[in-house]
Amino acid sequence: MITVALPKGSLLRDSIELLKSIGFDFSAFLDSSNRQLQILDPTGTAKALLVRAQDVPVYVQYGQAQLGIVGYxxxxxxxxxxxxLLDLGFGGCRLSVAVKASSPYRRSLDLPAHGRVASKFVHCARDHFRQLDLPVEIVPLYGSVELGPITGMSEAIVDLVSTGRTLKENGLIEIEILFESTARLIAHPLSYRLANDGLDRAIAQIREAVLTPARS
Ligand SMILES: Nc1ncnc2c1ncn2[C@@H]1O[C@H](COP(=O)(O)OP(=O)(O)OP(=O)(O)O)[C@@H](O)[C@H]1O
Ligand SMILES: O=P(O)(O)OC[C@H]1O[C@H](OP(=O)(O)OP(=O)(O)O)[C@H](O)[C@@H]1O
Structure with a gap:
């Protein structure tokens, strides 16, 4: 039995579609009236756990799931x-620095020393400003990060941008990209090395499905 950890939220639908293309049906997770957090594929050969995006690697690292799908x-x-293991190609977005469009800042280095930067990505944000040798205070938030500059709590944010609509509708602009992200297939290292439970076959099928442009 293979167990796969799936992320709630933006990546769920494409993750389920990908697994369906290799014969595992976890579409029950898309039914909003369903409250189950663990479901068996109807064939009884695989199980899926529905977890918060940030928790996917935790279940995989500790071996409760052999596979997981998570953003880079x-x-x-x-x-x-x-x-x-693999770039799955969907869930494209980027982690960027953004500021109020009306502010004078047009690159990270324009930000004032000891200014504040709000983010859910505390480590990535800290690394970025450390590399620039610009001392800033990183303010950890859990969501609606755009409110940082809008309310005046922070000069900037480090947040995910996809279409750019959220920034635009909140009067913010992107001034620097830290990195691009897509969904990735990850595995528990020991399970992957031992390749038990048809894991090898499932990974090969996922690889094949990702390389084939149209999924059925
Ligand atoms: N606007 C977006 N467009 C495309 N992919 C996105 C977008 N926002 C996030 N992602 C990708 O989807 C993953 C999950 O993001 P999502 O917004 O669903 O959850 P979250 O808000 O990070 O987590 P939680 O709701 O558990 O706090 C992210 O890690 C990223 O890889
Ligand atoms: O560029 P866009 O296509 O507008 O997408 C970007 C938004 O998507 C994510 O938010 P999410 O929906 O996860 O909400 P959150 O603020 O609670 O993290 C991200 O944090 C941005 O706010």
Missing amino acids: DVLREKQPQVSH
């Missing part, structure tokens, strides 16, 4: 001890 952004932020 989360891997950069959490640095989990997992095997990084």
Whole structure:
């Protein structure tokens, strides 16, 4: 039995579609009236856990799931001890620095020393400003990060941008990209090395499905 940790939120639908293309049906997670956090595929050969995006690598690192699907952004932020197998191509976004459009800042280095930067990606943000040798205070938030500059709590944010709509509708602009992100397939390192439970076959099928442009 293979167990796969799936992220709630933005990546869930594409993750379920990908697994469906290799014969595992976890579409029950898309039914909003369903409250189950663990479901068996109807064939009884695989199980899926529904977890918060940041928790996917935790279940994989500790071996409760042999496989997981998670954004590269989360891997950069959490640095989990997992095997990084494959870029799945969906969930494209980027981690960027953004400021109020009306502010004078147009690159990270324009920000004032000891200014504040709000982010859910505390480690990535800290690394970015450390590399620039610009001392800033990172303010950890859990969501709606854009409110940092809007309310005046912070001069800037480090947050995910996809279409750019959230920034635009909140009067912010992107001034620097830290890195691009897509969804990744990760594995529990020991399980991957031992390749038990048809794991090898499932990984090969996922690889094949990702390389084949149209999923059925
Ligand atoms: N706007 C977006 N467009 C595309 N992919 C995104 C977008 N926002 C986030 N992602 C990707 O989806 C992953 C999950 O993000 P999502 O916004 O669903 O959850 P979260 O808000 O980070 O987690 P939680 O709701 O548990 O706090 C991110 O780690 C990123 O890889
Ligand atoms: O560029 P866009 O396509 O507008 O997407 C970017 C938004 O998506 C994510 O937020 P999410 O929906 O996860 O909400 P959150 O603020 O609670 O993290 C991210 O934090 C941005 O706010």
